Structure formats: structure tokens, C-alpha cells
Amino acid sequence: MLTEQHREQYASSGVTCIRGAVDARWIPILQQGLSSQRENPTERSRWWSREDDGTSCFYDSQAWQQIDEYSDFVHNSGMGETAGRLMGSQTATFFFDAVFVRSAGTQFRTPFHQDEPYWSVQGFDTCSAWMPLDPVSKASSLEFVAGSHKWNHRYAQTNFGALTADDRDQVNFDDGWTPFPDIEGERERYEILSWQMEPGDVAIFNARTIHGGSGNLAPDKALAVFNTQWLGDDARVCFRPEGMDPDHSQVMTDAGLKPGDRVESDLYPVVWRKRYQPDR
Ligand SMILES: O=C(O)CCC(=O)C(=O)O
Numbered sequence: 001m002l003t004e005q006h007r008e009q010y011a012s013s014g015v016t017c018i019r020g021a022v023d024a025r026w027i028p029i030l031q032q033g034l035s036s037q038r039e040n041p042t043e044r045s046r047w048w049s050r051e052d053d054g055t056s057c058f059y060d061s062q063a064w065q066q067i068d069e070y071s072d073f074v075h076n077s078g079m080g081e082t083a084g085r086l087m088g089s090q091t092a093t094f095f096f097d098a099v100f101v102r103s104a105g106t107q108f109r110t111p112f113h114q115d116e117p118y119w120s121v122q123g124f125d126t127c128s129a130w131m132p133l134d135p136v137s138k139a140s141s142l143e144f145v146a147g148s149h150k151w152n153h154r155y156a157q158t159n160f161g162a163l164t165a166d167d168r169d170q171v172n173f174d175d176g177w178t179p180f181p182d183i184e185g186e187r188e189r190y191e192i193l194s195w196q197m198e199p200g201d202v203a204i205f206n207a208r209t210i211h212g213g214s215g216n217l218a219p220d221k222a223l224a225v226f227n228t229q230w231l232g233d234d235a236r237v238c239f240r241p242e243g244m245d246p247d248h249s250q251v252m253t254d255a256g257l258k259p260g261d262r263v264e265s266d267l268y269p270v271v272w273r274k275r276y277q278p279d280r
Pocket residue numbers: 100109110115128130142211212213214215225227
């Protein structure tokens with residue numbers, strides 16, 4: 001599925017959309033996993049939005065060790081290989097899973113942000129695979145600011161803790177960070193990429209690529225997204241004084257990992273390794 005065009009677009013824009021990246025058989029498997037997760041959410045589950053009109057956006061993460069369908073997907077779907085090859089890495093290590101579930105008609109849009117500044121790792125070789133389990137129109141799909149993975153600014157990111165009002169989510173980018181660009185207010189200044197997508201299509205983006213949006217759903221359209229995050233060659237443990245979301249510092253410390261370490265362990269399995277191919 002992965003072509004030279006995908007690699008070029010990922011390298012230059014920081015995101016690419018791969019049609020049919022995931023075999024159709026995985027969709028009902030992931031839907032089954034999601035329904036178990038909704039019945040029994042993790043302690044990390046949150047509501048990013050719950051409106052008076054009944055619409056909502058639910059978020060949860062790191063459920064793969066409890067949900068067999070997710071673990072099966074992580075190890076056997078080929079997503080690790082796709083991520084590893086796009087990053088140009090020797091290996092692809094699984095970091096964590098996340099779900100974003102919007103009820104029909106939800107207008108809530110995810111604030112524009114980059115992922116890496118919230119993570120308990122740092123590195124350029126880091127990516128997310130955003131995979132809708134429902135068909136999604138371009139207007140309701142996640143949006144990406146082309147090329148922003150190379151901007152190299154310490155942008156003050158959104159505090160998602162302001163959405164959840166949960167003490168555990170508070171991340172404070174107040175001091176010494178560059179104000180975040182007003183993407184939504186000045187859309188004409190940026191090249192914004194998004195795609196109409198079907199289940200099985202995946203948008204893979206560098207964890208430094210600015211992204212946001214989604215939402216704006218039609219009254220009869222719901223949207224469940226299953227997302228996996230992957231680490232490549234230069235990713236290393238990094239505990240951030242601003243706070244982290246999701247914060248892996250405790251589980252990493254308990255597992256003996258320290259800042260600067262590679263993360264590979266039972267918690268973060270290497271799912272794909274590039275095979276040595278001798279020159280012909
Ligand atoms: O689907 C969404 O609304 C948010 C997705 C997102 O921010 C992410 O995958 O990092």
C-alpha cells in the first residue's frame with residue numbers, strides 16, 4: 001500500500017493518507033474492542049465535550065493491554081511496518097492507543113496542537129496513525145498544517161485539562177513558549193490538508209505536525225476513531241516539567257526507564273524491524 005508518493009508527502013508535509021492501509025477484516029475487530037472499552041473505560045477516559053443538546057466527544061487511551069482486539073491489531077495488522085517505513089526507521093515501537101468517539105451531530109472540534117510536546121518521549125521519528133472506523137467527510141475529518149513538523153518552535157500548546165477540568169490532565173505551557181499560531185482564525189495563511197476517509201484508510205502524521213479540527217458532524221453522522229502512536233529510531237524517554245498528557249512518567253519509572261533511554265520493553269513492544277537486504 002505504501003508508495004513513494006506517500007513517503008514523499010509524509011517527509012515534506014508531515015502527513016499522508018493511505019487508502020486501504022488496513023484490511024477490512026480489522027474494522028469489526030476494532031469495533032468490538034471499542035465496545036468493550038466503552039463498557040469498561042480505563043481510568044484515563046475523559047469527556048472532551050458533553051453538550052446540553054446531548055452530543056459528546058469521548059476520549060480514552062492505553063487500553064491495548066486490557067483489550068485483546070487492540071493488542072491483536074497492534075501486533076498483526078501491519079500498521080507498525082507502515083509507520084516504521086514512513087518514519088524511515090530501523091524499527092517501529094508501539095507507544096499507545098487512543099480513541100476519539102463523537103456522537104452523531106457533535107460539533108466539537110479538537111483544538112489545533114502538536115502531539116510530541118505532551119508526550120513522555122521526544123524525537124522526530126514519532127508518528128500517529130489516525131484511523132476512522134466510520135466514513136468521514138472532508139469537512140469532519142482531522143486537519144493537518146502541511147510542513148509544520150519542521151517549524152522547530154516551542155509552541156505553547158492547548159491545555160486539554162481545561163476541557164476535562166481534571167487535575168491529572170493539567171499541562172502548563174505558560175513560560176518561555178512561543179504563542180501558538182492562530183490556525184483556525186487565519187486559515188488562508190496555511191496549507192491545511194484533510195481527506196474524506198473510509199474505514200481502512202489511515203492518516204499517518206509526524207507527532208510534530210500541527211493538527212486539529214474533526215467534528216462538525218452532520219446530525220445523522222457519528223465518528224469513532226482508533227488511533228495508534230509509534231516510535232522510531234531517535235525517540236527517547238523525556239519527562240517534561242510542563243506536565244504530560246498522557247503522562248507515562250510513573251509507569252516508565254516503575255519499569256526502570258529514565259530520561260534519555262530508548263523505551264523498548266514489555267510496555268512498549270518493538271512490532272517491526274527492517275530486514276537487512278544485501279546489495280545485489
Ligand atoms: O480525532 C480527534 O479529534 C483528535 C485526534 C488527535 O488529536 C490525535 O490523534 O492526536
